[in-house]
Amino acid sequence: MTYREFYAALELIFQLKPNTIQGTEALDDLGEWDSLAKISFIAMADAELGAAVSAKALLACKTVQHLVKLFDGLITQ
């Protein structure tokens, strides 16, 4: 998955317009980062990356880059 595809997936979760996310944002600034948004994120990771995300690791993420770092090596240019 490319960074743009990852950001596009996040845009869907936050219901943002395409190309809104540049990768430097804090999650709370993007919109409602509640439990249902986090569930949608785990679903996306499972479906698109085949990766499991622990609840503990996800709760520690505060920025878009923190989310990227959950998938070391699976998101590329």
Place this chain on the structure above:
Amino acid sequence: MKALIEAIEFYFPENALGNEALAQEWTSLSADQIFERTGIRERRVAAPDECASDLGVASAERLFESGPCNRESIDFLLFCTQSPDFFIPTTACLMHERLALPTSCGALDFNLGCSGYIYGLSLAKALIESGQAQKVLLVTADTYSKFIHPRDKSVRALFGDAGAATLVTGIEADESLIGPVVLGTDGQGAENFIVPTGGMRRATVPDAHVVADADGNCRTVNNLFMDGLEMFNFTIRVVPQTVRTLLSKAGKSMEEIDLFVFHQPNAVSLEHLRKKLGIPGEKFVVALEHYGNTVSASIPIALKNALTKGRLRSGNLVMLVGFGVGYSWGGLLLKWLT
């Protein structure tokens, strides 16, 4: 003698809590946004004096009115609930009296949530096929609304109150009509879905403090707590595994299953499971838009919904999977015959 499902009816409380009302209270999400995130537009909420047993009795009365059998022929009542009337006596005994069932009828409660219907069918099948019963009335009902704090958005939008009654009957048949059955339990997940007080382990705390979590959801120790992320991780790990084990046990392929009816937690989980398992939309039942997550009543409601809409036909091979609080899960195949 083989067990089969002969009839299903359900009942909802009158009071409907719609997304518009929730959006007015919470202000951070619109009604449409709540629907987009949950797949639910409204959920029913029991009246203050309305118990799960009332919903169960009402659904059973609807079943009797629909005419599959006389109540005198019921020889076992199984009641699945996590909101009993009392600790003592057994709520099924109280329901037995209200339903005017014969005194020769067995009755018991069992405490399970979202896996409850699968366990109930498994018990009913065992009672019938061991010759201990001929007509089992399986009632699944809950009033989770009574455990939920009004300012806990994480659960209030999801759960609805309901009751369902299923008549499981024994007939002469060569093949199994309910089964095989796959069951599972993992108590390590217990803390992720819990009402911490009110039982013998810890009494209800008077004037308990309201605490807000990181998402701003409020609850006290007397309220339902659900770790949605952990529950979702459990779901996507266990359900596909259960489906594979069930198919292997039955010697069937996915393509041979005519209809998949899973427990209905929310639309995101269901859609994710459907895609992950490669189930075409026309074979996958989603029936929570007007009811919410009705716990152990969700599968029978979805089954009945499918039957009413013509999606479930005689001769269909149906897969049911229930999963949730405990952690507890189960799946089975059933041949639908009318």
